Amino acid sequence: MEVKRLALVLVDISGYTRFVKMHTMSLLHAESIITDLLGAVIDNAEFPLTLSKLEGDAAFLYSVLEEGPRGRAAAEDILRQVDAFFAAFDAKASELVAADACRCDACSNIPMLKLKSVLHVGPAVIKKVRQFEEVAGEDVIVVHRLLKNTVPSNEYVLMTQAFYDLSGGFPGRTAEARVEACEGLGPVAVKVYYKEGAARPLPPRPAPMPPIPGTTYGNTSIRWSAYAVARVFGRSRSNFSHLPDARLTPADLWSYFVTGLGGNIVTIARYWLGRKD
Numbered sequence: 001m002e003v004k005r006l007a008l009v010l011v012d013i014s015g016y017t018r019f020v021k022m023h024t025m026s027l028l029h030a031e032s033i034i035t036d037l038l039g040a041v042i043d044n045a046e047f048p049l050t051l052s053k054l055e056g057d058a059a060f061l062y063s064v065l066e067e068g069p070r071g072r073a074a075a076e077d078i079l080r081q082v083d084a085f086f087a088a089f090d091a092k093a094s095e096l097v098a099a100d101a102c103r104c105d106a107c108s109n110i111p112m113l114k115l116k117s118v119l120h121v122g123p124a125v126i127k128k129v130r131q132f133e134e135v136a137g138e139d140v141i142v143v144h145r146l147l148k149n150t151v152p153s154n155e156y157v158l159m160t161q162a163f164y165d166l167s168g169g170f171p172g173r174t175a176e177a178r179v180e181a182c183e184g185l186g187p188v189a190v191k192v193y194y195k196e197g198a199a200r201p202l203p204p205r206p207a208p209m210p211p212i213p214g215t216t217y218g219n220t221s222i223r224w225s226a227y228a229v230a231r232v233f234g235r236s237r238s239n240f241s242h243l244p245d246a247r248l249t250p251a252d253l254w255s256y257f258v259t260g261l262g263g264n265i266v267t268i269a270r271y272w273l274g275r276k277d
Helices: 024-042 069-099 138-145 161-167 216-232 252-274
Strands: 001-013 050-053 057-065 114-129 132-136 156-160 175-183 186-194
Touching: 001 069, 001 132, 001 138, 024 050, 024 057, 024 069, 024 216, 050 132, 057 114, 069 114, 069 216, 114 138, 114 161, 132 175, 156 161, 161 186
Parallel strands: 114 156
Antiparallel strands: 001 057, 001 114, 050 057, 114 132, 156 186, 175 186
């Protein structure tokens, strides 16, 4: 195993609080929503970044860095991609709100969800584990532990001083210098960029309509229902660190579809009666 110089990128979605009531439908929809949002983010990852691992509500990516100008150019390109992650996240969140697939607590609180990213550079080992590549080393621990920080926001890019020195930071933007205590590893100097500008306005909820296949609403409902069935019948749950872990039973599936059926009956009735919120 060879030690290589890597850029390490961790993106994390959070925002559902303990005040959101996570009954069966909300919990399953929360998992689906976060999966959709994270998928939109990593779909924008390209060379030189490589996806190492999906961690439920987070994704860990890395890039092998050369020395000299090429390494700096790669770090600058990584910053461009991280910027694109936030735009992709916002666009997908707007799409899910506009689809109006459900009005459970999880779906109603999509605007609460925010994206953050932690970037670092340092030596690490890339190990082959079956068909996967696993990145290991103290600096991998650093980037994960820096998610637990004192930054007074839940929407930001945090980069270590090492990554900032290599990349030069975001051009034309001012970073806040901070020192974060990294559990077991001591203080770490970081730079933090907060999201600029006002939050993108979310689209208004559309007029009620049936879940017709082929529409965004219909396709979303079908995909989420398929996920619910798979979860109840044994599909392993990803490690959603910001969501409660619950063992699901066939009774939960019954509850899920009864709740959904009731909601669809109301929606279809409102659709035909021409009512709106």
